[in-house]
Amino acid sequence: MIPLLARISLRQLSRQPWQSALAVLGIALGVAVVVAVGLANDSARRAIALSVEQLDGRASHRIEPSGAGIADAEAARLLQALAPYPATPVIEQPLRLEGAGLTLLGIDLLQADALRGNALAAEALPDPAQLADLLTEPGALLLGATDARRLGARPGDRLSVRHGGRTHQARLVGVIEQGLDGIALADLGSAQWLAGRDGVVDRIDLVLPPEAVAGVAAALPPGLRLEASAQRGAALHEMTRAFRINLLAMSLIALLVGGFIVYSTQTFTVVRRRALFGTLRALGATRARIAALVLAETLALALVGALLGIALGILAGRGLVQLVARTIDDLYFRLEVSTLALDPATLLLGAGLALGVALLAALAPALEAAGVAPREAMRAQGLERRAQGWTAPLARLGAALALTGWLATLLPGESLAQGFALLLMVVLGLVLCVPALLRGAAAALAGLGARLGAPLALVLAARTVAGSVARTGIAAAALALAVATSVGVGVMIESFRHGVIDWLDHTLEGEFYVTTDSREAPLPRGLDEALVATDGVASVIRARRMTVTTHEGDATLLVRDRPTPEATGPLLLARLDGDPWAAGRILVSEPYAHHHRLAPGDRIELATPAGWRRFSVGAVFRDYGSDRGLLMLPYREARAHWEGIGIGSLALRLAPDGDPQRVRERVQALAESHDRTLLLTASGEIRTLTLEIFDRTFAITEVLRLLALAVAFVGVLSALLALQLERRRTHALLRATGMSGRALALTLLAQGSILGLVAGLLAIPLGLVMGELLIRIINVRAFGWSMALQIPPQALLSGPLLAWCAALAAALPPALRAGREPPARGLRGD
Structure with a gap:
C-alpha cells in the first residue's frame, strides 16, 4: 500500500x-x-x-587607567613589578591612513612573540630587517595584506596619517599576510608619536596565571584596575x-x-x-x-x-x-x-x-x-464546508489569544525574548481573525452589490471569495501579516525619527561645533578662551567624552558645561527637586537608567584617580546617541576628580549680530597657530548627518519588509491559482452560457482586488498594534529608548494600496489563464 x-x-x-x-x-x-x-x-x-x-x-588581562592614560614612568614601575609575567604597554587609537579608517596598535615589539603569537616572527616578514626598521624608525608601520591591497600600498611607500587634527608621514616597512586586518601596527614609541600620546600609554596588556590575578589586582595603585x-x-x-x-x-x-x-x-x-x-x-x-x-x-x-x-x-x-x-x-x-x-x-x-x-x-x-x-x-464540497465552519471558532481563539497577549504586555518585565513572544501572540491572534473577517466582508459586499445592481463580475467575485475561505482566508492572512509588518515597522521608524529630531533640537545648543578629526583627541589648550574673545561669539559650551568605571562595568561619561539660560539643554524626563546640576549630582541617560534600574535620587559610584566617588542621580535625560547609556557631569565638578580632562568639543553660540564667516576665519587662524586641523561644523550639518545615519540604520529593515511582502505575494498567487483550478468547471459553465473570456478574467481580477483590499484594510489596525508594541515593549526592553507614537498618514494609505497592488498582480496570471481556456476543456476536467 x-x-x-x-x-x-x-x-x-x-x-x-x-x-x-x-x-x-x-x-x-x-x-x-x-x-x-x-x-x-x-x-x-x-x-x-x-x-x-x-x-x-594572547593577553589574558589588561591594566586600565581611570583617567586619560598611564604615564610612562608609572608604566615602567608596573612593568618592573610584573617582571615574571609577559607584559607590554599598549597604544590603541583610531586613525585615518590615506583616508581609510584603521586602528593604530602600538606595543613593545620585543614582547610580541609572548603576547601576539608568531605573527611577527622572522619567517612572517618577507625581510627580517623590517623588524629592525620598526624598532628604530619613527613612523614605521606594518599592515595586513588585505589593507595594503585596499590602499594600493607597498613596502617602502610613504603614507599620510591623520589623528587628532594632526598629519604625519609614516612609512610602510612590511606587510603581514594574516592577522592584521584593520590594524596598523607600530612600535610603542612610533605609535605615541603618531597618536599624539607622548608620555602616556593607553593600557598595559599582560599574561597572568589564574593564581596571580588576585595579588596583581590588589597591588595596583589607585586609579588603575585589572580587567580580564x-x-x-x-x-x-x-x-x-x-x-x-x-x-x-x-x-x-x-x-x-x-x-x-x-x-x-x-x-x-x-x-x-x-x-x-x-x-x-x-x-x-x-x-x-x-x-x-x-x-x-x-x-x-x-x-x-x-x-x-x-x-x-x-x-x-x-x-x-x-x-x-x-x-x-x-x-x-x-x-x-x-x-x-x-x-x-x-x-x-x-x-x-x-x-x-x-x-x-x-x-x-x-x-x-x-x-x-x-x-x-x-x-464535491465536503472539505470546503468543514473549512467554513472553522472560521468563527478560529476567530474566537485568535481574539482570546490577542487579548491575553495584550494584557500580558501591561505587566512589568525586562526580558526581550518574552517581549517578542508577547508580540507574536498578539499578532498571531489577530491574524487568526482575518479569515472570518474576510468571509464576512466579502459576503456583505456580495449582498450589497446584488441590492444595488452592481456588475455581475463583482458580485460573483465577492461570493467566490466568501465561499472559498479555506484558501482565500489563509492568503489574506498571509498578506495582511506582511503588510501589517510594513505598517507597524513604518510607524515605529516614523516615531523614532520624530523622537530623534526632538532630541537633536535639545542637544544641539550651538550654531557651530569645533572638534578634531578624532573623538579621543583633545582640543588645543586655551582654544575656548580664544574663541570666547572672538567678535560675534556670545558663549561657548565645553564638552569631553571619557570612559569611566562603575561597579557594573565601564560607562561613557560626558563632561560638559552647564546649559546656559538661553539654551534648552538635555531633555529631562525625570528629576529631583532643586538643581539637577548641583555638586554631588550626576545625570544619567534613559537607556542607562533602564539597563541599571536607576531613578532620580539613587546612588552611583565612579572610580576616580583618588578612589571611588559617590554621586546622586539628579535627573534622567533623553538620549538616542547610544543604547548602552550615558552619564553626564558638569565640567567644573568633573575637574575636581579627574585632572587633565581637556576639551573634546566646543559648541559656539553666536551673538545676534555674529558673522558666521568671520567665526570660520577665526577658527582657521587658531588651527594654523596651533599646527592642528580643527573641524568647524554647523549644527544643521550635524542634524543632516545624524538623520542620514538613522536612515542607513533602517535600510536593512526596509529590505526585510520587502522580502516578507514577496513571500506574501507568492501566497496570494498560490491561493488564486488554486481557486481558479478548483473552479475550472464552474468557469467553463459560465463561458458556455454566454460569459466572455474578458468578463471571466475581470471576475478573477475582482476576486484578487477584494482579497487585497480587505487584507490591506485589516492590516492597518494590525500594523498599528504591532507598531505600538514595538515602541512600548521591544524598543524599551532592547535599547532603553522610549518615544511618542507617531502615525504617518502615508503608512495608512500605502498599506491598503500595497496589498491591493500585490493581490491584483497575483490575480493576473490565473485571470489570463481562465479567460483564454476553451470552455470544452474545462468541462472535460483534468
Missing part, C-alpha cells in the same frame, strides 16, 4: 507542478531571509571576535545583541508567512483530491496512512524549499552582511566584515525551521484528509 500511495502522490504533484513550485518558492524565500540574517549576524560576531583577538593577542581581556569581547557582543535579535525576529516573520503558503497549498491539494482520498479509504487505506501521505508530500516540498532557500540565503547574505556591518559601524564601533561566515549551525537552523513550520502548517490539512469519512470525502 505504501509504494502505491507514494506513486499516487508523485503523480498528483507532477500534474500540477506550478502549485508545488509556489509552495517550494514560499518556503525558500522564508528560509533565505532567515539564513541571510543568521549568516550576517554570525559574520558580524566573528568579525568582532577576530578584531578583539587581533588587538588583545575576555570582558571586552563580551561587552562588544552584548552591545550589539539587541540589534541582532531584532533582525532575527524580522526574518522569522517571512518564514511565518511561508508557513501560511504551505497551509494554503496543502489545503488545496486535499480539496482537489478528496474523491481520491475517499476511494483510498474505501479500499482499505487507514487514516494514519492518508495523513502520512500529506505530511510526506509537505516534507518533500519543504526539503526542496529549504535547500533552495539556503542557496538563496547565502547569496543574499553577502549583501546583507555589509548592511549589518555598516549599521554596527554607525551605531556602536568600527567594524570591518570582509567575508561571509558560513556557519553550518545557521544553515541547519534555517532548514530545521523550514521543515518544522511546513509540517506544522500541513498538520491541519493532513488531519482533515484523514478524519473525513470516505463517503463524505467523495462529496
Whole structure:
C-alpha cells in the first residue's frame, strides 16, 4: 500500500507542478531571509571576535587607567613589578591612513612573540630587517595584506596619517599576510608619536596565571584596575545583541508567512483530491496512512524549499552582511566584515525551521484528509464546508489569544525574548481573525452589490471569495501579516525619527561645533578662551567624552558645561527637586537608567584617580546617541576628580549680530597657530548627518519588509491559482452560457482586488498594534529608548494600496489563464 500511495502522490504533484513550485518558492524565500540574517549576524560576531583577538593577542588581562592614560614612568614601575609575567604597554587609537579608517596598535615589539603569537616572527616578514626598521624608525608601520591591497600600498611607500587634527608621514616597512586586518601596527614609541600620546600609554596588556590575578589586582595603585581581556569581547557582543535579535525576529516573520503558503497549498491539494482520498479509504487505506501521505508530500516540498532557500540565503547574505556591518559601524564601533561566515549551525537552523513550520502548517490539512469519512470525502464540497465552519471558532481563539497577549504586555518585565513572544501572540491572534473577517466582508459586499445592481463580475467575485475561505482566508492572512509588518515597522521608524529630531533640537545648543578629526583627541589648550574673545561669539559650551568605571562595568561619561539660560539643554524626563546640576549630582541617560534600574535620587559610584566617588542621580535625560547609556557631569565638578580632562568639543553660540564667516576665519587662524586641523561644523550639518545615519540604520529593515511582502505575494498567487483550478468547471459553465473570456478574467481580477483590499484594510489596525508594541515593549526592553507614537498618514494609505497592488498582480496570471481556456476543456476536467 505504501509504494502505491507514494506513486499516487508523485503523480498528483507532477500534474500540477506550478502549485508545488509556489509552495517550494514560499518556503525558500522564508528560509533565505532567515539564513541571510543568521549568516550576517554570525559574520558580524566573528568579525568582532577576530578584531578583539587581533588587538588583545594572547593577553589574558589588561591594566586600565581611570583617567586619560598611564604615564610612562608609572608604566615602567608596573612593568618592573610584573617582571615574571609577559607584559607590554599598549597604544590603541583610531586613525585615518590615506583616508581609510584603521586602528593604530602600538606595543613593545620585543614582547610580541609572548603576547601576539608568531605573527611577527622572522619567517612572517618577507625581510627580517623590517623588524629592525620598526624598532628604530619613527613612523614605521606594518599592515595586513588585505589593507595594503585596499590602499594600493607597498613596502617602502610613504603614507599620510591623520589623528587628532594632526598629519604625519609614516612609512610602510612590511606587510603581514594574516592577522592584521584593520590594524596598523607600530612600535610603542612610533605609535605615541603618531597618536599624539607622548608620555602616556593607553593600557598595559599582560599574561597572568589564574593564581596571580588576585595579588596583581590588589597591588595596583589607585586609579588603575585589572580587567580580564575576555570582558571586552563580551561587552562588544552584548552591545550589539539587541540589534541582532531584532533582525532575527524580522526574518522569522517571512518564514511565518511561508508557513501560511504551505497551509494554503496543502489545503488545496486535499480539496482537489478528496474523491481520491475517499476511494483510498474505501479500499482499505487507514487514516494514519492518508495523513502520512500529506505530511510526506509537505516534507518533500519543504526539503526542496529549504535547500533552495539556503542557496538563496547565502547569496543574499553577502549583501546583507555589509548592511549589518555598516549599521554596527554607525551605531556602536568600527567594524570591518570582509567575508561571509558560513556557519553550518545557521544553515541547519534555517532548514530545521523550514521543515518544522511546513509540517506544522500541513498538520491541519493532513488531519482533515484523514478524519473525513470516505463517503463524505467523495462529496464535491465536503472539505470546503468543514473549512467554513472553522472560521468563527478560529476567530474566537485568535481574539482570546490577542487579548491575553495584550494584557500580558501591561505587566512589568525586562526580558526581550518574552517581549517578542508577547508580540507574536498578539499578532498571531489577530491574524487568526482575518479569515472570518474576510468571509464576512466579502459576503456583505456580495449582498450589497446584488441590492444595488452592481456588475455581475463583482458580485460573483465577492461570493467566490466568501465561499472559498479555506484558501482565500489563509492568503489574506498571509498578506495582511506582511503588510501589517510594513505598517507597524513604518510607524515605529516614523516615531523614532520624530523622537530623534526632538532630541537633536535639545542637544544641539550651538550654531557651530569645533572638534578634531578624532573623538579621543583633545582640543588645543586655551582654544575656548580664544574663541570666547572672538567678535560675534556670545558663549561657548565645553564638552569631553571619557570612559569611566562603575561597579557594573565601564560607562561613557560626558563632561560638559552647564546649559546656559538661553539654551534648552538635555531633555529631562525625570528629576529631583532643586538643581539637577548641583555638586554631588550626576545625570544619567534613559537607556542607562533602564539597563541599571536607576531613578532620580539613587546612588552611583565612579572610580576616580583618588578612589571611588559617590554621586546622586539628579535627573534622567533623553538620549538616542547610544543604547548602552550615558552619564553626564558638569565640567567644573568633573575637574575636581579627574585632572587633565581637556576639551573634546566646543559648541559656539553666536551673538545676534555674529558673522558666521568671520567665526570660520577665526577658527582657521587658531588651527594654523596651533599646527592642528580643527573641524568647524554647523549644527544643521550635524542634524543632516545624524538623520542620514538613522536612515542607513533602517535600510536593512526596509529590505526585510520587502522580502516578507514577496513571500506574501507568492501566497496570494498560490491561493488564486488554486481557486481558479478548483473552479475550472464552474468557469467553463459560465463561458458556455454566454460569459466572455474578458468578463471571466475581470471576475478573477475582482476576486484578487477584494482579497487585497480587505487584507490591506485589516492590516492597518494590525500594523498599528504591532507598531505600538514595538515602541512600548521591544524598543524599551532592547535599547532603553522610549518615544511618542507617531502615525504617518502615508503608512495608512500605502498599506491598503500595497496589498491591493500585490493581490491584483497575483490575480493576473490565473485571470489570463481562465479567460483564454476553451470552455470544452474545462468541462472535460483534468
